[in-house]
Amino acid sequence: MSIIEQHIFSKEIKGIGSILLRPFNINEDIDILYNWVKQPYAKYWGMLDYTKEQVFNSYNEIESNPHHFSYIGVLDDRPIFLMERYKASEDIIAKYYNAKLNDYGMHILVAPAEKRIPGFTWKVFSTVMEYFFSLPYVERVVVEPDANNEKIHKLNKKAGFVYQKEIELPYKIASLAICNRESYHNAVKKITN
Template sequence: MVEINQEVFSKKIDGLGRISIRPFQIDTDISMLHSWVTQPYAKYWGMLDKSLEEVQTEYKEIEDSLNHHSYIGMLNNVPVFLMERYKASKDVISEHYDTQESDYGMHILMAPVEKRISQFTWHVFSTIIDYFFSLPQVERVVVEPDVNNEKIHILNKKAGFVYQKEIVLANKIAALAFCTKNSYRLALNQLEKNGK
């Protein structure tokens, strides 16, 4: 049994604090998650009208899966994002491209913003990518955001994701993009060179 506060990854950010990632705990986290996914900003999550029970059922399926897992991200021990990691070859996404065993997909949902912090979303996003590439089984990260989700496209491209094509999924037209360890490293080097 995983303990509630068992971290899988953490990173200290100068001037911000410590971002840590721990497994999602359905019993204690579901009410908080329901309050996030039913707010207008979370429209791309596709759960605006879902009841607490419906969200719980969906996340119980994820937690019962061997190939799909959810995590809560914390800033200085305060929950600030949800992250999902899934094995691409075992997901519906595998029908849309030639998957490799080392491909893992991710989904990210930020908590509602209480106060704006400069570069905060980028710090969260890059911590998540650092986590993925810290795992020995991950060589490439796959994303399939809604084509209209401009905010996530900006973050993806900043991190070195290369966009391949648009695909039709059950609930959206998605942009399929990939990030390798090398493309991420090159993107970080470019940001450093540009002083960002």
């Protein structure tokens, strides 16, 4: 099955092309994922020192969770990002805030740039947000980035996430932030006006 046949969401980006979202395939995608998580900018992913086998085993465990789904974003038949969607009420994050049934968590890792495209990371991020809010059962998107990850905090705030508090997870100090459809659409209106 081709990438176009298996994609679950797409968004046309003016001047760039169509970004497709397809399910992550651990056997086919492990090499690209391993390359991405080894990049210095991916330090917050927590896998800089992992072997390929350790990355594989970690994602094999993630993929076996019935409340967690991973996807690859593709542009011009080239993988450009990894995105994870998980049910927040069924995740460790639910212990740290008043989780609602239709809260979904999100993680995103953009591939190393082959050529610089102004605003590219925002285009990827907004595609992911539009995917989440295209799902009728998603009421809020929850994120818990590392408290020191300033780049992702800027993107989150640009997308309308409201920061709640810092939380101490077993593996990091995180900034908990939440975004609903209205907050996201209002944030996008501000950018386009």
